[in-house]
Amino acid sequence: MQTTQEAAERIRVQGLVQGVGFRPTVWRLARRYGLRGSVANDGQGVSIHVCGPVAALDRFAAALLREAPPLARIDRIEREPTAVLPQHPDFRILGSHATSIRTGVVPDAAACPECVQEVFDPFARRYRYPFTNCTRCGPRLSIIEAIPYDRATTTMRAFAMCPQCSAEYADPADRRFHAQPIACHACGPRAWLERADGAPVAVDAFTMLDDVDAVCTLLQRGHIVAIKGLGGFQLACDACNEAAVARLRQLKRRSRKPFALMARDVETVRRYCVVTEGEEALLRSPAGPIVVLDATGPERVAESVAPGVKTLGFMLPNTPLHHLMLRRMDRPIVLTSGNRSDEPQCIDNAEARARLGGIAEYFLMHNRDVARRVDDSVVREMAGAPRVLRRGRGYAPAPLSLALGFSAAPAVLAMGGELKNTFCLLRDGRAIVSHHMGDLEDALTYADYRSSVEQYLKLFEHEPRIVAVDCHPEYLSRKWGQELSARWGASLLEVQHHHAHIAACLAENAFPLEGGPVIGVALDGLGFGTDGTLWGGEFLLADYRVCKRLGTFKPVAMPGGEQAVYEPWRNTYAHLMAEMGWARFAMNYAELDLYRFLEAKPRRLLDRMISRGINSPLASSCGRLFDAVAAAAGVCRERVTYEGEAAVALEALVDERTLKEEDELLAYPFAIPRLKSVHLPYVEPLAMWQALLGDLLLGTPVPVIAARFHKGLAVVITRMVDTLSREAGGDKPVRTVALSGGVFQNRVLLEQVTARLKAIGFEVLTHRHVPSNDGGLALGQAAVAAARSLTNSQ
Structure with missing residues (x-):
């Protein structure tokens, strides 16, 4: 009589596999395929010791991927033969083992349909109970204090389970098996x-x-x-x-x-x-x-x-x-x-x-x-895909898997930027981008940021060997990063702001570590450039390790410095003075309401500030160009209450028919000359201003003006990329483009630029999982730091 050949394996599952009902799924599948052994959580994910017929083991491993719970995400399954066969005849779920932390924390999840149905069922024991949850839903990041994810390491440890909840918690066939926040009217929060x-x-x-x-x-x-x-x-x-x-x-x-x-x-x-x-x-x-x-x-x-x-x-x-x-x-x-x-x-x-x-x-x-x-x-749907604009509940801190090769990099802590801050932990080829922190200029937000960094480091047992920071000398994130690197004896690495934007786009698209350079288009408000000036409209030749500035937007003064961010008319005035001067503007456009508005401002003071460089830094900012155009058209002219408000309002006014059907010759034109000082090609808006001011004289509706500006800007960005790709690549043009920076949260511009670049044969990389704004900077900083460390170690 022939016996079925048996084998034993240790199976390691890594990813988001704790607190999502993964062990009960393993238990159910093992029973289905007649296997014996055990499964347990530990600091690296889920550990399975399983024994049975060889064919059944293969079917079991395949089913783990195919039938994973809804909230689970499997990044890796490792199978290793073992000679140690389980002695017990069944398959068991064991308690958690506290080992080195290598697993992910599952984001908080919205109430699942089954729990909602229970809450409204008068015959269910959790009828109208506001904290009903199971392994498919409920709090995770918001209550966890340590890994492994068990009740004792969450804020639910204060609530002892009643006998009925305990029975559900202990039953592998129940969807509340080891649901750590399990509770009811009798024993839970109120x-x-x-x-x-x-x-x-x-x-x-x-x-x-x-x-x-x-x-x-x-x-x-x-x-x-x-x-x-x-x-x-x-x-x-x-x-x-x-x-x-x-x-x-x-x-x-x-x-x-x-x-x-x-x-x-x-x-x-x-x-x-x-x-x-x-x-x-x-x-x-x-x-x-x-x-x-x-x-x-x-x-x-x-x-x-x-x-x-x-x-x-x-x-x-x-x-x-x-x-x-x-x-x-x-x-x-x-x-x-x-x-x-x-x-x-x-x-x-x-x-x-x-x-x-x-x-x-x-x-x-x-x-x-x-x-x-x-x-x-x-989240917003743009260019055919959902795009995360702010990453918090439901998404953070799910790790992002980077391209092959990053797993060999040492542990990195990236501190992020000053506005819309997030920070990032990178290790083993995975990046954990924190939940949205906010603007560090606020003292309470900054204190919360510092506390959260410490919490994440403890939660994930992360010991950084590299601390990555922005180049801006006054960023609070940079200053604290300097303190931490000194405290730990870790290396400190500066990453230029716009390089970080492009690297973040590459990283979230798992662009190969040795994939070669791309043309990076980084459009935002302001970032500290490598030449000590303020950048914000940049065309880069970049990979993870290095970047070179190939082109830019025209540098224009910001009279009043930060005041120009919140008073858009200042940018309009600066642009008009840079393009044509007051005498020419007055001669041609004195009948405009815009002329009368600017005439009433303290122009002599502004002129002295600009000419002498007093609190009027030059900035090649695409964001400030949007402010200038919006204010000229009468949109948010006097003042805005948050950065980017004028651009958001201008986008909202775009006339769709003009955008999609009007002859492209009527789109506002831009030129691409070269800066005399550094010989860089730049986006010159003089012709755009002449066309826009002409439309104002003609009484052209603002929605048409908004559409013509957006379309014209998309055209010149595409022209610049096409030109630079050929110049930078020589015999082999660079045909991959990465779009990043907060300006690309503008749906009209993103869709216009993406469609035009694809139409002339470019592969276009864009953001989906992390924000294109400064909320994605930390991911880019971490990727650059990791890539450079790998180069230095070779």
Whole structure:
């Protein structure tokens, strides 16, 4: 009688495989294929010791990839034969082993359909329980304090499981097997409503089911409520109540920046926005981000929700608490971060009472601690793909796998930039980009940034040998990076701002380490250049290790320095003086409202500042060109309340028919001469200004002007890339282009440039998983540092 040949293997699975129901999946598959052995979590992922027929082992390994849980992401499976056969006759799930940390932390996930169904089922024991979750959904990053991911290493350790939750937790066949935040009414966190003035709240007065349900009534009555969400506090009000939204703006000190919205379902969102199939998938995804949508639905929210733009940022409820709160709400609510403008989001109850008490009239509190602040992610569909504009809840800190070769690099900590900051840990060929931190100019945000860096280093047992920083001498991220490198004895590496932008684009596209140079187009507001000047519209020949500046935008003064970022007319004046001077401008365009506006400004002072270089640095900034054009057209002319507001408003005004159907000869022209000082080709906007000012004289509608500017800019960028690719490549032109920088968050420009470059045969690399703005800088810094270290070690 012939016996079936057996073998034993150690199988190592790496990736996002903890806290997602991976071990129960392994247990189920092992039983299906008649295998015996064990599975356990450890610091490197999931370890499987399995024994059985050889053919069954192969089918088992294939099924691991094919049937992984929804939130899992397998980066690597390693199979190693072993002579040690399991002695027990079945397959078991073992406890976690604390070993060297090499596994990922799963992002927080929106409530899954099964949990939502339970929450609204009167016969389920978690009926109306706002903290219902399972291995397919719920908090992760926002509650974890150490790896391996077990209840004892999360903020849920304060809640002892009741017998029923314990039974579910211990049953491999249950979807709550080892769901670390598992809880119910009997044993878990609880939510309650309180007034900001400290007076008692009588829910009976609202004739509602409970405190969470009462919040809906408060919102419907025009109140502002602070709500403790997954990654921190949020401020909410009725999005269709103009008085409530305007009051929230005033109290939060947020003048015009759009508010995020939440609606109970996609059908409600469609009343206000057009939602494509891809956008609906994003809204319903486990990440549950804010999705930027075209606000062309049949109904309108309050004007103060998103003044000056034609888009709205919507998300669906991402926790059972939000689902319960909005069940009776038949219109959207504003749901913005719980802070005053530019400050970090509150995460602690006492802190929220102190900092938000002057904004919210009521608080919906709960007693599950938030381990770290995690802002909502923001995503927009552009050029046929979803693009992350802000990376937070639902996406961070899922690691990004880099190209082959990076795994040999030493551990890197990249500090990021000053605005829209993130930081990055790189090791073993994987990059962990942090959740969105914000602008470090704010003292509270900077303190939170420093704390978060320490938390990540501890959480991932990361010991950097290289600290990568921006070249700007005054960036707080750079200064702290210098302190850390000195403390640890680690190498300090400077990475030029725009090189980091391009390297980030290469890294997230897994561009080969030895893939050769690309033409990098980095368009943003400002970055410190290698020549000590401010850059912001750059054409580079770059790979991971080096970059060379091939072309640029025309350097123009910024009278008032940072003041020019917030007063767009200053950029208009500087551009016009650089192009034609006041006498010529006055002679040809004195009948324009723009002339009268600038005539009333302190021109003599501005002229002296520019001519003497007093607080008027030259900048080759594409972002400031957008400001100048917007202000000239009468858009956000006097002042903006956040960087890029004028550009956002100008994009919103673009006339689609002009953009797509008008003869290309009417697009505003740009020339490409060379700078005398350094002989670099540059984008010269004189002809563009003459055409734009001529259109203003003719009374051309601003939407047409906006379209002609965007189209003309896309044309000259394409021309510049085509020219430089041939000059840089010699006999073999460079045919790959990487687009990066915050300006490429402009959908019109990104789609125009991408389409035009592809039409003439270029391969175009763009951002999808990390922001093209400064939120992606840290990834690029880390990639450059790793690549250079590998070169130095050879």
